[in-house]
Amino acid sequence: MPDKQRPVLIVGGGTFGLSTAYHLALANYTNVTVLEKGTSIPGPQSAANDINKIVRAEYIDPFYSDLALEAISEWSSNPVFQPYYHQTGYLLGVSGAAPELSRYTLSRQLNSIQKHPAWAGKISTVKTRDDIKKAAPALDGEMPGWTGYFNTFAGYAQAAGAMQALYKEIVRLGVKVELGAEISQLLYTEDNTTKKRCVGAVTMGGRTYLADSVILTLGGAIGQTLPSVGHQILAKAWALAHIQLTPEEAARLKGIPVTFMRDLGFFFEPEPGTGLMKISAEGAGYANYVDGVSVAATEEQSNFLPALAETKIRCLLREALPSLADRPLIDGHICWCADAADQNYVIDKVPGAEGLIVATGDSGHGFKMLPIAGKWIKDVLEKNGQELPRWRWKDHLDASVSDRHRSGELQDLKDVARARL
Ligand code: FSA
Known part of the structure; x- marks a missing residue:
């Protein structure tokens, strides 16, 4: 279990990023920072920067129907999300x-x-x-x-409105959100005795953010920052x-x-x-x-x-x-x-880099999970890996x-x- 006072850095303030910050804050993590390259939430490049998105639970794969049902329950009852559903x-x-x-x-x-x-x-x-x-x-x-x-x-959610409300909520819960903060590189330590470890990120503006855990929630932009994600x-x-x-x-x-x-x-x-x-x-x-x-x-x-x-x-x-x-x-x-590759999210530790987690692969069905996705990402942080095979790193696909x-x-x-x- 990570020390909840130690810094966690979330790179990307879109759907998965804000939801992660929310669930970490709810679980009493006190040192969470989100870096968002856009100058507003949702950032212009986020898929959530949209007036509305579908909220439905019919899926080819019924595994997601149950998750969507849980999300709909939050959309219907949680005061942060309810006005937008x-x-x-x-x-x-x-x-x-x-x-x-x-x-x-x-x-x-x-x-x-x-x-x-x-x-x-x-x-x-x-x-x-x-x-x-x-x-x-x-x-x-x-x-x-x-x-x-x-x-x-089923129905829809006002996407940008819900993102703005969640942004307000995470700030109220103590999360730091840095806007206009695009990263230029991830920072690693490496020597002969220890494994390669991600220890933070540097922004285009030259600011360094050090963290025990770095979570990449970059949507379709993930390949630029993390080429090892490959063709999955x-x-x-x-x-x-x-x-x-x-x-x-x-x-x-x-x-x-x-x-x-x-x-x-x-x-x-x-x-x-x-x-x-x-x-x-x-x-x-x-x-x-x-x-x-x-x-x-x-x-x-x-x-x-x-x-x-x-x-x-x-x-x-x-x-x-x-x-x-x-x-x-x-x-x-x-x-x-x-x-x-298989329409399953990828929420896992990045192989070969301690302290680095990726949450990506929305596959066009991520937004409806805004109220709950962060829980799954928090789980990977706390369990130091992904227990569900379907959400593991799968660079062979x-x-x-x-x-x-x-x-x-x-x-x-x-x-x-x-x-x-
Ligand atoms: O989960 C949903 O109901 C979103 S479907 C919307 C859509 O535009 C798809 O129709 C498209 O195929 C792609 O997956 C992006 O999302």
Whole structure:
């Protein structure tokens, strides 16, 4: 068990980083520092820098359904998170033109909750337009061939809002958060008698932070700081954009379920207050290969909407909400995740470096775990390793050949055509 007064350094103030700081502070660790390269929380490069994210528990792998259920319970009851959780329900399906893979993924997701007691009476099958209208009367498009199911026990969280609230909370609990603190290198000690040990980090600004334990929570940027992570993680991005609704339109769409057609993409109810509606395009995602490894691109490089994403977003709107299909798409950009070879998180000690822990591999399903993920990372710190095989370091796996649940082809950023907006 580590001495709770000794310094712990968390590098990266995104979802996993803040959650770790929170759980360490709750467990009475008194010397926790978070370094975040952005000048705000959430940082501009964090995947959590978003108006909303899906909160759902259907998973191909039911192991995560139980964790998501625990997270939903925190989202619903913990005063830090509760104001940002909206249980609007989740309409999950495929459009009439969906490929077989999307249909297969859908059926496996439904399986994970169909017989689960927590969802008894909360799922209804959607086979016709009338079924959809029952779940979401405000969707007025043809929705041709849309099938799937409606799950009332799910919804979304206001991502940036929840991050800001958690930031406030960890500061109140005594965590130091340094903004604008990008690290240039990790610090190691090494001699003939001792093992290599990570003892802290140095920032671009030249400040040194010494610590007994260093936890890297860098999302899709992990490969830059920790090249030894190798091919088990592939930084991948997905595209999203917003449309501006009038107050009348926003009122009409208030409370609609998160609507996700697996082959096209998904949208949320308009953001309360602004009337902005977020729409994401689904697909195999985008990589950014540099010297054979995909790493998260810069904010500047990520500030565009791929042409294919525009097509999918407009198709989704045309089928569900035709009067909005030609609306200008605002703030189109791509959002970086750390995709793991088997979609399992990687939360473990880094082999060959004492005192260094990595928590990565969100695989696009990390944000909903904000209230609880830090507990798992604290466990690795306290047990000095990962007990669960699925979350161990696995550099023998290659994330570039592993995607068996998303349809489409992964594209390299260099080859992506941009939407002309
Ligand atoms: O856990 C969730 O419900 C998030 S799914 C959102 C998404 O954009 C995926 O659709 C995509 O395939 C990737 O995993 C990033 O996250």
